[in-house]
Every structure is written in structure tokens, then in C-alpha cells.
Amino acid sequence: MASRLDLRTLSAWLAATALSALGWWFGSGVHPLWWLTWLAPLPVLWLAPRVHARWAALAAFVAYAAGGFNQWSYLHDYIGIPMTTIVPAIGGPALALVLVVLLHRRLLSQGQTLAAALAPATLWVALEYVSSRLSPHGTFGNIAYTQMDALPVIQVAAVTGLWGISYLLLLLPSALAVQVSPRATRRGRLSAGAAALLLGAVALGYGSWRLQVPATSTLRVGLLSLEKPIRPALDSDAGQDLLARYVTAIGHLADAGAKIVVIPETSFATGDASVPAFAQLARQRSLILDAGIDFKGDPQAERNMVMVFQPNNMAPATYAKHHLVPGFERQYTPGQDYRMLDGSPRIGLAICKDMDFHDIGHAYAARGAQLLLVPAWDFSIDGWLHGRMAILRGVEGGFAIARAARSGRLTLSDDRGQVVAEASSEHHDAELVGNLSLHHTQTLYARWGDWFVWLDLAVLLALLRLAWRPA
CATH class of the missing domain: 3.60.110.10 (Carbon-nitrogen hydrolase)
Structure with missing residues (x-):
């Protein structure tokens, strides 16, 4: 694929980058619009197989770095934290999206459509988990918190912890992106769509049921x-x-x-x-x-x-x-x-x-x-x-x-x-x-801890091996 952009491709690059930036600006931060968080990655995931890897990576970084500046006033003016903290707070999600987009793109180029659909969610959750273990701020910044107004969605946390919410947030846009990818196989599109619909339906069904359980x-x-x-x-x-x-x-x-x-x-x-x-x-x-x-x-x-x-x-x-x-x-x-x-x-x-x-x-x-x-x-x-x-x-x-x-x-x-x-x-x-x-409740997450993360990490290893498997 050409490393330079023609006028038509440049227009698509700019549009995708701008749309993802807007989605992240309004779908993250201290007052997110929860439904926009689901859509924010979609434009750059759509773009990824249509441009050279360097342009796909640049679009991902620019989109989430620009969108992340919605936190500037909060971090700089209200809290007054130093730039050494502000830069990773804004740039961290942008770098994470770069890695997500590149893995998604590579798997598509290998003809692994289902794997490409699963990769963004799997890698994002792994990166969030590592961040939560290393950061002095714990889980602060996790995208799961954007969904707190979507009560049926957040019930999955009783089973998987907040990691399951993050997974769903990346699975839907990546499954949608492969449906229109020029590199996706028909069988892969069907498998990816079915997987996303099934997991989404199970999560929403469980969440709706759990909200109806009466208090004790x-x-x-x-x-x-x-x-x-x-x-x-x-x-x-x-x-x-x-x-x-x-x-x-x-x-x-x-x-x-x-x-x-x-x-x-x-x-x-x-x-x-x-x-x-x-x-x-x-x-x-x-x-x-x-x-x-x-x-x-x-x-x-x-x-x-x-x-x-x-x-x-x-x-x-x-x-x-x-x-x-x-x-x-x-x-x-x-x-x-x-x-x-x-x-x-x-x-x-x-x-x-x-x-x-x-x-x-x-x-x-x-x-x-x-x-x-x-x-x-x-x-x-x-x-x-x-x-x-x-x-x-x-x-x-x-x-x-x-x-x-x-x-x-x-x-x-x-x-x-x-x-x-x-x-x-x-x-x-x-x-x-x-x-x-x-309620008298003992959740599965309370009993089993971060089981979902360990499963996610195992799947990620398999996806990485698949992505760099010799032809």
C-alpha cells in the first residue's frame, strides 16, 4: 500500500481522525456522553486497512490525543498537576489506541477477520489492567466509568469487574469495522458479527435481569x-x-x-x-x-x-x-x-x-x-x-x-x-x-477476582502469535 496519501484518501484520513477525536472528546472525561464512547474508535478502525500502517497509527494517536484535551482544564486548572502527569494522562489512551489499531490492521492483512475483530478489545483491556497495577491512581481513567449512566451495561462488572465493560466498548466498534473492511472474509464478517451480538445480548440480558432483583x-x-x-x-x-x-x-x-x-x-x-x-x-x-x-x-x-x-x-x-x-x-x-x-x-x-x-x-x-x-x-x-x-x-x-x-x-x-x-x-x-x-449479594467477581483479565491475557497471547505467524 502506498505510503503517501492521494487527495481522496487524505480526505478520508482527516474525516476519520476528526470523527474519532470528537467521539473521544465528548465520550470521555469528567462528564462523558456514554453512547459516544462506543462509537469513538470506529472511524479510525474503519480507516486502518485502507491506508499505510504509519498513517493508521498517526490517525489513532491524533484522534485520541486531541480528544483527550477535554481533560486539560480539569487536570491543569482545577487540580494543578504537573505536565509530567498531564502528558501521560492525555497521551496514554492515544498510544493505547495506536497499538490497538496496528494489531487490528495486521490481523486483517493476514486474513484473520475474527481475530481482527477481537483484538482491539483484548489488547485494550490488557493495557488498562497493566496501567491499573502500575499507576498510583489505580483504575482512574478506565473507560468503563463512561458507562455509569447505562445501568444494564455496567451490571456485567458483577461478573467480570470493570474489565468486561471495557471489553464490550471496544468489541462493538471493531466488529462493525470488519463488516465493511475490504480485507475481511465473508465467513469472518459473519463470525465477528455473531460474536459481538451474542456477547452484547448476554450482557444486556443479564444486566436487565439483575436490575429487577428486589432488595432484601x-x-x-x-x-x-x-x-x-x-x-x-x-x-x-x-x-x-x-x-x-x-x-x-x-x-x-x-x-x-x-x-x-x-x-x-x-x-x-x-x-x-x-x-x-x-x-x-x-x-x-x-x-x-x-x-x-x-x-x-x-x-x-x-x-x-x-x-x-x-x-x-x-x-x-x-x-x-x-x-x-x-x-x-x-x-x-x-x-x-x-x-x-x-x-x-x-x-x-x-x-x-x-x-x-x-x-x-x-x-x-x-x-x-x-x-x-x-x-x-x-x-x-x-x-x-x-x-x-x-x-x-x-x-x-x-x-x-x-x-x-x-x-x-x-x-x-x-x-x-x-x-x-x-x-x-x-x-x-x-x-x-x-x-x-x-441486598445480600456475593458477586462472581468478588469470588473469582480478575479471572476475566487472565482469560483476556491468554487470548491476547494467541492473537499475537497469530498476527506474527510466518506465512
């Missing part, structure tokens, strides 16, 4: 965020004023029937082992009260932790955040232990970024958690995205989530990922109270 119980939960002042010392005038405001507001939630109340991450800084006003309120109102604390009581280790006050316990239950935000939480020592509250329902504790990682979900699923209480602190613009990342851990692990974020979203979600109540604290104080559905 409900629990009334309140969430509350008072935005200012930020992390005052508890014994300061500002801290005492904020404490009094919280006590009053929590009382109102209790009047509305809340049995559990969660307030945001590091709402107060203190070296004391308890907050007497919260302990008294929990006893008087028969509440479980989860409060985020910047704990300075250990001279050897400052901790980002929660104190959970319960009606019948003198001392609060505590949990220290495991996964700290690089560059922002260097003063803290990470926690090592998991914490379940006594009694029923089975309630576990986590904090904000912990929910970006699978170890937290696996640990609490193994402990039979029905509900996780998650104080958090977001960056205003990413409230929807970061909240939905936590919600997907609940789908994978089979537990509901009560998450209260400063500068983000307050969300109550069941173990199907259904948000039953939500309020925004992105620019102001917020509170809510709602009835949270609970």
Missing part, C-alpha cells in the same frame, strides 16, 4: 457537607463553630429518619481520640455517625482517618485511608487495616481515593459487606466521575455506597449502581436523606 432491606441514610471552613482545628473558634453547625444539621437529618449520617473527609483536624459532641449526638439520636478527621494524635504518623460514633460504643471505630493522593497527602501515613462495624447490616469503612482501587472492593466483599460508608473530597468539576468510580466498586463487590464528598457529590447508591439520592456540594453546602436499598 432498606436503610435510611443521611449525607451532609458544610463546605467552609476547610479542615479547621477542632479546638479553634472556627472548629467549634463548624462543629456546632454540623451537630444542628445532623440533628435535622435524624429528625428526617436518618439512622446513619456521613460527613466529608478531613472535616476537622484534632489530636484527640474522640469528638465528644459527636459521641453524645450518636447516643442521643441512636445514630451511626461517620466523620472524616485529620488525626494528629500520633506524633509519629499523621493520618487521614474516619471516626465512627455508634449509640452503644464509648469509643469511636476508626479507619485510616489506604490510598493517598500523590503530591496532595504526603503528610499522611497510609492505613493498613480494614474495618467492619459490629452488628447488622454489615457495614465497612473507606475514604475517597480508596475506592479507585480494587483491593478495597475485594477486601470488603470478602468480609460480606452490604454497605460502605465513604467520606470524600473531590475537585468540584470531577464530582460526578469520582463518585461513579466508587459506585462501580459497589457493583463489582455487591455492596451499597453512602458517599459524602466536599466539593463534589453526595450519593446514595445500591449494589446495582442505581443512584437513589444525589446532591451537589461542588460549590455550596449540601445535604440529603434517602432510603438505601440493601
Whole structure:
């Protein structure tokens, strides 16, 4: 195939690149349009067998790098992270798409149509898995999170983890691309189409069924965020004023029937082992009260932790955040232990970024958690995205989530990922109270872990051998 583009081919190259860029711009980032994520790779996959490999690779890179700049304001302006982090955040998916397109193209050139259809999804999932294991941000950036508004789709995470969602997102466009590929065989087209339709139908059928399973119980939960002042010392005038405001507001939630109340991450800084006003309120109102604390009581280790006050316990239950935000939480020592509250329902504790990682979900699923209480602190613009990342851990692990974020979203979600109540604290104080559905669920993903990834890696090895098999 010619290494230069004629005018007609150049027009096709520009159109395909632009369409994929637009699809990725609007189908990814902090507020994605979920249906566009399915279509974003299609134009460059369509292009791949029609141009030289270098042009196919360039189209893939330009499309997803350009589309990835939808995150510039979020990463640069809101979070203020360095360019050494921004470049891989934007360029990583672009490089991944380059590898996906090149493998897809090579298999087509070998006459392996079905393999070419499977290759993009298989390679993409493998790359996402490796990234999640190496990145200090865990699964952040995984394209599965774009589908959080597509409830039947995300139910597959209860079986495969979020990896199954990513797989479907690449399988459909690649199966469509081979249907019109000039190098595809008729038999290969039929096989690829049948495979995509079958897997899609099974996933949607399972998801629709799972959403109809009734809850076994409900629990009334309140969430509350008072935005200012930020992390005052508890014994300061500002801290005492904020404490009094919280006590009053929590009382109102209790009047509305809340049995559990969660307030945001590091709402107060203190070296004391308890907050007497919260302990008294929990006893008087028969509440479980989860409060985020910047704990300075250990001279050897400052901790980002929660104190959970319960009606019948003198001392609060505590949990220290495991996964700290690089560059922002260097003063803290990470926690090592998991914490379940006594009694029923089975309630576990986590904090904000912990929910970006699978170890937290696996640990609490193994402990039979029905509900996780998650104080958090977001960056205003990413409230929807970061909240939905936590919600997907609940789908994978089979537990509901009560998450209260400063500068983000307050969300109550069941173990199907259904948000039953939500309020925004992105620019102001917020509170809510709602009835949270609970299930007794042990998901296949909780029992078998990343089995789908290991299967995916085995298939990828077979595809690579096929792609470079001697003629």
C-alpha cells in the first residue's frame, strides 16, 4: 500500500481522525456522553486497512490525543498537576489506541477477520489492567466509568469487574469495522458479527435481569457537607463553630429518619481520640455517625482517618485511608487495616481515593459487606466521575455506597449502581436523606477476582502469535 496519501484518501484520513477525536472528546472525561464512547474508535478502525500502517497509527494517536484535551482544564486548572502527569494522562489512551489499531490492521492483512475483530478489545483491556497495577491512581481513567449512566451495561462488572465493560466498548466498534473492511472474509464478517451480538445480548440480558432483583432491606441514610471552613482545628473558634453547625444539621437529618449520617473527609483536624459532641449526638439520636478527621494524635504518623460514633460504643471505630493522593497527602501515613462495624447490616469503612482501587472492593466483599460508608473530597468539576468510580466498586463487590464528598457529590447508591439520592456540594453546602436499598449479594467477581483479565491475557497471547505467524 502506498505510503503517501492521494487527495481522496487524505480526505478520508482527516474525516476519520476528526470523527474519532470528537467521539473521544465528548465520550470521555469528567462528564462523558456514554453512547459516544462506543462509537469513538470506529472511524479510525474503519480507516486502518485502507491506508499505510504509519498513517493508521498517526490517525489513532491524533484522534485520541486531541480528544483527550477535554481533560486539560480539569487536570491543569482545577487540580494543578504537573505536565509530567498531564502528558501521560492525555497521551496514554492515544498510544493505547495506536497499538490497538496496528494489531487490528495486521490481523486483517493476514486474513484473520475474527481475530481482527477481537483484538482491539483484548489488547485494550490488557493495557488498562497493566496501567491499573502500575499507576498510583489505580483504575482512574478506565473507560468503563463512561458507562455509569447505562445501568444494564455496567451490571456485567458483577461478573467480570470493570474489565468486561471495557471489553464490550471496544468489541462493538471493531466488529462493525470488519463488516465493511475490504480485507475481511465473508465467513469472518459473519463470525465477528455473531460474536459481538451474542456477547452484547448476554450482557444486556443479564444486566436487565439483575436490575429487577428486589432488595432484601432498606436503610435510611443521611449525607451532609458544610463546605467552609476547610479542615479547621477542632479546638479553634472556627472548629467549634463548624462543629456546632454540623451537630444542628445532623440533628435535622435524624429528625428526617436518618439512622446513619456521613460527613466529608478531613472535616476537622484534632489530636484527640474522640469528638465528644459527636459521641453524645450518636447516643442521643441512636445514630451511626461517620466523620472524616485529620488525626494528629500520633506524633509519629499523621493520618487521614474516619471516626465512627455508634449509640452503644464509648469509643469511636476508626479507619485510616489506604490510598493517598500523590503530591496532595504526603503528610499522611497510609492505613493498613480494614474495618467492619459490629452488628447488622454489615457495614465497612473507606475514604475517597480508596475506592479507585480494587483491593478495597475485594477486601470488603470478602468480609460480606452490604454497605460502605465513604467520606470524600473531590475537585468540584470531577464530582460526578469520582463518585461513579466508587459506585462501580459497589457493583463489582455487591455492596451499597453512602458517599459524602466536599466539593463534589453526595450519593446514595445500591449494589446495582442505581443512584437513589444525589446532591451537589461542588460549590455550596449540601445535604440529603434517602432510603438505601440493601441486598445480600456475593458477586462472581468478588469470588473469582480478575479471572476475566487472565482469560483476556491468554487470548491476547494467541492473537499475537497469530498476527506474527510466518506465512
